[in-house]
Amino acid sequence: NAGVTQTPKFQVLKTGQSMTLQCAQDMNHEYMSWYRQDPGMGLRLIHYSVGAGITDQGEVPNGYNVSRSTTEDFPLRLLSAAPSQTSVYFCASSYSSVAWELFFGEGSRLTVL
């Protein structure tokens, strides 16, 4: 049972480059979300989705795009990478948005030079 799979696990970008962090889950979860983790800041919500075709912004959405064309996949796109986007990114999913346990991927460490 794979759970939540994130790729890549590590990535180095130059300022201005674009990239997509992939997230896939095989638990038929309706709710998926992206967080970023920075030292001393905890986890901050970037975007989330309550089902295929539905996305919404979290606390820190600027510079990121998401889409949810299938239940399984929830990619996060960095449009024009900036050094401030250097962070560890986590994808998480749950059965629903209503207070169920979040299942996390292993995280993706992104460095923007």
Added chain:
Amino acid sequence: AQTVTQSQPEMSVQEAETVTLSCTYDTSESDYYLFWYKQPPSRQMILVIRQEAYKQQNATENRFSVNFQKAAKSFSLKISDSQLGDAAMYFCARYSGNTPLVFGKGTRLSVIA
């Protein structure tokens, strides 16, 4: 805005002793849920314990228990008989209304042999 506060950035405990991690939160909802997540050096996020606000009884999971003080909006985590494997970052999180899970900034727990 950060609405979950962990006032202890770092804590340490002797092996086999008991430690309490503090968390306070803010919400205007009467129905909400509180969580403690553990993040060991592997970076994987692991659910430790969950508390429904409507339940007066404090949640317990083996060596982990909470002290839920609803009026004070306090949700502390007690770890009994601390083990070396308990060393990790601990995050308090709150779900309320339709707002996705909001995390505190975390407390780094060290366990001293």
